[in-house]
């Protein structure tokens with residue numbers, strides 16, 4: 001290990017530039033990773049405020065705080081910002097920071113494109129947010145923006161929405177190309193594919209998914225643009241088009257997109273669980289195969305979001321069967337994590353708590369997903385709060401918990417300090433209780449018949465809505481504690497060793513904490 | 528809430544064990560048991576019952592798997608913790624185990640797919656219906672056309688604005704009540720033909736387990752056969768713009784005799800209405816009628832005070848069209864404006880209602896043209 005840190009020491013004098021230009025011009029994977037992570041956290045807070053507007057309006061029946069027009073803008077923006085602004089950039093940030101460290105590379109393969117990929121995002125989101133101030137308001141057609149509500153019937157700001165989604169897509173594709181180029185070309189000698197850490201594997205597969213489906217999203221929004229401004233009728237039955245075509249295209253992007261948001265999470269959890277169980281990951285190879293099969297299956301399940309549009313019976317059956325099939329590889333992953341913990345020597349530091357929270361609650365989200373796959377039953381679940389409960393379970397205690405777990409896990413490596421463990425535990429328990437109070441009751445109101453995306457509701461849904469709103473505020477404000485813990489950890493704290501976790505394995509723990517500005521100028525050897 | 532249940536006639540499953548648990552945790556003393564609706568309704572059709580049983584089967588399968596997986600996990604958490612001096616084992620793979628836990632879920636899924644396929648095939652069999660109803664979604668109301676009986680009407684939310692704005696007490700059917708419910712016979716197979724006039728809507732009655740999208744330019748089919756007379760309530764399930772939350776669906780199911788009587792009554796009313804187009808209307812009469820039509824059909828966009836919503840829906844108060852150009856005014860209301868949210872109302876209302884609403888717009892809110900648009904003028908404009 002000692003000789004591995006030598007090159008870094010020699011490079012130590014070559015530190016970051018000073019001031020704002022460090023961040024504007026940086027091509028350093030660690031700086032860019034940091035930028036992505038902070039950007040994503042800012043978006044998480046903005047999208048979270050929108051969620052709290054929604055939950056406040058739904059606290060009681062009747063219209064109190066906002067009017068329906070604005071409510072629809074909030075649901076739309078909340079979804080777009082959380083998906084494209086919070087979750088995806090957070091994973092890209094983690095990839096930037098950790099993939100070079102994990103494969104023993106000095107940086108990402110394409111550092112300048114890396115810089116561009118990040119700096120597109122603030123402009124894209126500034127434009128998206130500015131639509132809220134435009135005449136007619138911002139996008140109000142849901143984050144799934146079904147035509148013709150998003151074309152013929154959309155507010156004028158839809159054009160800006162299209163432009164900003166194009167920019168986000170370009171940024172994602174650049175990020176994905178970079179990840180693939182880095183992983184395929186820059187692994188340390190001796191690191192064969194089947195020796196790659198799982199976070200690297202899951203990101204490699206995610207990056208291929210991104211490259212496959214982002215162009216489809218770009219295509220579908222370009223078709224919208226043509227319909228709105230250039231007189232085509234792709235989605236307008238009056239001109240020979242088909243509104244359902246929009247949904248097929250959108251979900252051909254949209255379903256792989258949900259795996260884009262969860263596969264890297266699987267990777268993170270597969271690092272944390274073995275570390276704190278002090279036992280090797282159970283079934284490494286089957287984890288890789290399961291991830292790959294989930295990714296492949298994700299291309300043939302898209303119409304399960306469209307069971308009520310009037311698909312032919314054969315289509316309905318095909319998409320029901322293929323969707324049910326996804327439960328198998330997903331189950332394999334959960335079983336593997338549990339077997340890793342089984343007969344380990346487990347300790348419960350904050351990353352592990354979030355990882356356990358992830359496994360339990362993501363699995364609950366998986367169960368409701370299995371229920372939704374049963375097409376006849378989906379006629380009752382579709383577009384109700386049951387669906388809202390389902391995808392929030394896989395995205396909040398799923399994707400978001402994994403990001404938080406990863407942040408705690410790698411904070412010592414990033415900052416050189418240990419975070420405050422006591423506060424971390426508080427953060428976990430507040431988040432855990434808040435998230436369940438918010439989203440568990442949504443299963444009930446959905447089954448009882450409350451449609452999603454409504455600003456006001458019938459009286460029998462009142463009590464659970466009130467509980468969900470209280471939970472929402474609790475979860476939201478707990479995240480400020482997270483902000484405090486992270487800032488405190490950056491500023492100081494107990495000194496972190498190169499390998500702060502007893503059971504941790506991997507190259508990232510062989511460099512000093514905090515990781516020097518340049519690492520692995522000489523590739524390490526893996527045998 | 529018990530009253531709502533009686534009106535709705537919705538038998539609900541009370542079976543979930545967690546209900547008691549939830550109640551223990553959260554029930555404030557003032558809230559009655561029925562408020563805590565936890566599960567899907569069993570419903571009142573054969574299909575809704577099979578859907579319910581599929582739902583419960585898959586639910587219990589998930590519960591059993593969850594108990595096993597989480598059971599092992601929490602057992603490890605308690606017994607294999609470092610603080611208790613646990614020493615980690617060495618194993619990290621087993622092909623046999625991996626194969627077993629791939630095959631078993633696969634078999635469970637096949638077992639689940641069989642009954643689901645059967646129910647789905649039944650849902651898709653729309654043949655041999657005795658009553659055909661075309662359902663059209665509009666922003667933000669439903670239109671019901673009985674294809675054989677030549678009955679045709681709109682169904683609008685009837686909850687008063689004051690209740691929504693919290694100025695009046697909310698009643699039990701808050702947001703789930705309409706002016707004209709869809710009336711159906713029990714025991715007969717009813718086929719629905721769904722379409723839309725503008726954006727995509729979705730017609731949903733939980734008690735029938737019928738949910739189908741209403742898509743502009745296309746016709747979807749669904750069917751139901753109701754077992755019990757009663758009133759059944761649902762809502763539009765697909766985001767369709769501003770008042771998506773305010774376009775409920777109410778179905779009143781009647782036995783055969785009542786249903787025939789209702790059909791006869793509707794047809795008589797239709798004839799009386801046709802006759803009224805011939806009579807001489809006064810400005811005051813048209814204004815009163817026009818205000819009604821305006822508030823149900825136009826106020827959602829143009830607002831009750833005629834001011835519209837800037838950037839989305841134009842103001843009619845003081846607009847050039849509503850104060851000067853009468854022909855253009857009649858034209859836009861009859862034919863709508865392609866590519867905008869302004870729909871063609873010529874096919875939605877009869878001549879009297881159209882004349883009344885246009886007269887109203889030309890005289891309300893200080894527009895004061897003192898001009899009257901008569902049903903005859905509308906008929907003429909339609910003739911062109």
Ligand SMILES: [Cu+2]
Pocket residue numbers: 664667727728729763764765766767771774
């Ligand atoms: Cu609707």
